[in-house]
Amino acid sequence: MTELSRLYESEVREWCRQEGFPAFRGGQIFQWIHRGADWDEMTNLPAGMREALKQKAVAQPVRILQSRKSSVDDTVKFLFGLEDGNCVEGVLMHYHHGVTLCISTQVGCRMGCTFCASTLEGCIRNLTAGEMLGEILCANRFLGADTRVHNVVLMGSGEPLDNYEEVTRFFRLLREPDGICLSLRNVSLSTCGLVPQMYRLADEDLPVTLCVSLHAPNDTIRRQTMPIAQRYSMDEILKACRYYVEKTGRRVIFEYALIGGVNALPAQARELAGHLRGLQCHVNLIPLNTVRERKLNGVTEREVQNFLHELEQCHVSATRRREMGDDIAGACGQLRRSVLHDEAVQESGSERT
Secondary structure, three states, X not given: OEEHHHOOHHHHHHHHHHOOOOHHHHHHHHHHHHOOOOHHHOOOOOHHHHHHHHOOEEOOOEEEEEEEEOOOOOOEEEEEEEOOOOEEEEEEEEEOOEEEEEOOOEEEOOOOOOOOHHHOOOEEEEOOHHHHHHHHHHHHHHXXXXXXXXXXXXXXXXXXXXXXXXXXXXXXXXXXXOOOOOOHHHEEEEEOOOHHHHHHHHOOOOOOXXXXXXXXXXXXXXXXXXXXXXXXXXXXXXXXXXXXXXHHOOOEEEEEEEOOOOOOOHHHHHHHHHHHOOOOEEXXXXXXXXXXXXXXXXXXXXXXXXXXXXXXHOOOOEEEOOOOOHHHOOOOOHHHHHHHHXXXXXXXXXXXX
């Protein structure tokens, strides 16, 4: 079955031609797909054609299995179901500047960062560009006709640059004129620091905001929590960041999860600032969500503010990330893991009976 949501409009038209349908129908199908419609809703296609298409192609490869709305801030956590039975997460957040959706790029993750729940079962597979688009289409349908997703962040489960070809195809799908037509300046990609792919992305003419998960003031500490630090040093990552700024004219965002007893001292803030001097960047401080499996603890609000103050004193642009969706397992990987755990318990119980 062909996944049509992965294809550009010209490719959908060509696919129709090869399957014996008029090529102009491909343009209609493409527009329907980007509205989140499935075959039965494509009412300007002949009924017989719709039935034939159902046997040949998938229009919408993603569906919402669960949605949990926060009682605190209207954040919505989605569990998205995929055609092969796998599931991934997304988070819908409401800000004054619009609606932001955090999407996943892989089922799981193989980067092994100790503070992230997404990586605990490893990476099962990459998502396709059509599945990433499908997460947005599901969210738009959920929101209704009056609003839609304005900003997209690739910060859910998975390392986007570990799925490079499909992620860059997804970016190009976003700016198709007859699709959802989302400006790539409203898109942010988070990476743990895959240096060769960072250089490659800088040369793609895809002006997304690059967000780098740094989470440490030096290589020694970074190696304690991020296996990728064994492969690429901070100096190599920062050199790639400077290249990205030079090529795109866009500042780089550094994500820094504050971990109690690991990387949250004022002296470590000053050390971090020394590395970032002269770089067009912003630091996003993230109080850690406790990961019980890794025995990692969060920090107090005073520790957060002390770290932030030190960065500001060193003239580094920095903010504390607003915490959203805490009451609905808002952090990446939490909802999927809880559902998988519940399913495992149910299967174990059925085997015993």
